Amino acid sequence: MNGIHDLGGMHGFGPVDPEPNEPVFHHEWERRAFALNLATGFLGRWNIDMGRYAREHMPPAEYLATTYYEHWLYGLERLLVEKGLVTANELATMRQNGRAQGLRAIAVEDVPMMLRNRRAARMGDRLAPPRFKAGDRVRTKNLHPTGHTRLPRYARDKIGVVDRDHGVFILPDEHAKSGTKVPAHCYAVRFEGPELWGPHAGPRDAVYVDCFEPYLEPAP
Amino acid sequence: MSEHHHDHDHDHEHDDRPGPHGAPLSDVQLRVRALESLLVDKGLVDPKALDTLIDTYETKVGPRNGARVVAKAWLDPAFKQRLLADSTAAIAELGYIGRQGEDMVVLENTPKVHNVVVCTLCSCYPWPVLGLPPVWYKSGPYRARTVIDPRGVLREFGVDLADDVEVRVWDSTAELRYLVLPERPVGTEGMTEEQLADFVTRDSMIGVARVNPPRR
Numbered sequence: 001m002n003g004i005h006d007l008g009g010m011h012g013f014g015p016v017d018p019e020p021n022e023p024v025f026h027h028e029w030e031r032r033a034f035a036l037n038l039a040t041g042f043l044g045r046w047n048i049d050m051g052r053y054a055r056e057h058m059p060p061a062e063y064l065a066t067t068y069y070e071h072w073l074y075g076l077e078r079l080l081v082e083k084g085l086v087t088a089n090e091l092a093t094m095r096q097n098g099r100a101q102g103l104r105a106i107a108v109e110d111v112p113m114m115l116r117n118r119r120a121a122r123m124g125d126r127l128a129p130p131r132f133k134a135g136d137r138v139r140t141k142n143l144h145p146t147g148h149t150r151l152p153r154y155a156r157d158k159i160g161v162v163d164r165d166h167g168v169f170i171l172p173d174e175h176a177k178s179g180t181k182v183p184a185h186c187y188a189v190r191f192e193g194p195e196l197w198g199p200h201a202g203p204r205d206a207v208y209v210d211c212f213e214p215y216l217e218p219a220p
Numbered sequence: 221m222s223e224h225h226h227d228h229d230h231d232h233e234h235d236d237r238p239g240p241h242g243a244p245l246s247d248v249q250l251r252v253r254a255l256e257s258l259l260v261d262k263g264l265v266d267p268k269a270l271d272t273l274i275d276t277y278e279t280k281v282g283p284r285n286g287a288r289v290v291a292k293a294w295l296d297p298a299f300k301q302r303l304l305a306d307s308t309a310a311i312a313e314l315g316y317i318g319r320q321g322e323d324m325v326v327l328e329n330t331p332k333v334h335n336v337v338v339c340t341l342c343s344c345y346p347w348p349v350l351g352l353p354p355v356w357y358k359s360g361p362y363r364a365r366t367v368i369d370p371r372g373v374l375r376e377f378g379v380d381l382a383d384d385v386e387v388r389v390w391d392s393t394a395e396l397r398y399l400v401l402p403e404r405p406v407g408t409e410g411m412t413e414e415q416l417a418d419f420v421t422r423d424s425m426i427g428v429a430r431v432n433p434p435r436r
Contacts, residue, residue: 008340029252034226035270094254120322121395210394
């Protein structure tokens, strides 16, 4: 979706503001919001792309006026109701109307295994033959889906060169929609600065975007 | 690891919302607390598991891991070769595996090529080697500007690149996670892996800083 999360190339944000000796969390509620997201995610009722898509629905003005873990909290509340773990009434009143059925909370002893995950979105390389190879010129499609996508707006309808084929990964667009794992080659595509930003871009600046094969078509 | 150790008695720490000492909890604090209670009551989360998750990313996993990878690559040419050829496997040799680092790509900075990593769409970041991302990495200015004005952003971080240096910005739009292998500073000859790892900074592994030689 063309949401406010897609920030690449916008002006007006001011300088980057690093905090010296920044702590991992700034507030106790951030710790809890972070861990609640992981612990409920491990229940398996949604995937990472559904998680991102949920956060993308935060209204733009609210997104810009809130902090990072508030985005996570918004997405979590949305998913809990959407996936039926919590009813809208329970969320509104913050009182339970019955315990969850058929689900077991992640226990302390489950955590190390959950975190030592070795395989996320990668699928078998033989599930799909590659349409492109390193060195191929490609054009990103001019796509504006209302669903989830990982092709940023600044990189749509642009010509680049395939830098490398990362292999086959779950296509996020369909994964966010239905949970179906559609295999797609994912390529690092190099875009020259002027192709993305016009004549004022640095001639020796390039942006690499990881593009799923359905985002690409051959370029002359 | 000192930057990861943390005093837990800090409910009011850096609070940018209303509520000095003794004042009512802010809306978001109350909301998260209520949500946790609801999910515990429903049997969907175990608060002790939450504590373990928090402790893992607050005190155990952090940029010290990535610094060890970098130091080893500086000292061991065979490891460096493996690291650039199959980053995930080489990093796993040091035991750094897991969520948000399942598929790693290491990018080597050289005198002529400077790599810098961003996630314009959200906050993708290699957790097993760098821990959780700092606020600036997840914030509007960095995500908006790094792709369109990388040299301007780098200058703010104190990296002024000559015109003949190529800048490569890597936007983490998929499930690959990027780690920059910074240049080894001069004046570090003869140092051990441990000594080298001591001054490899998080920012240098995101690509927004150089590694400065240690003060003698």
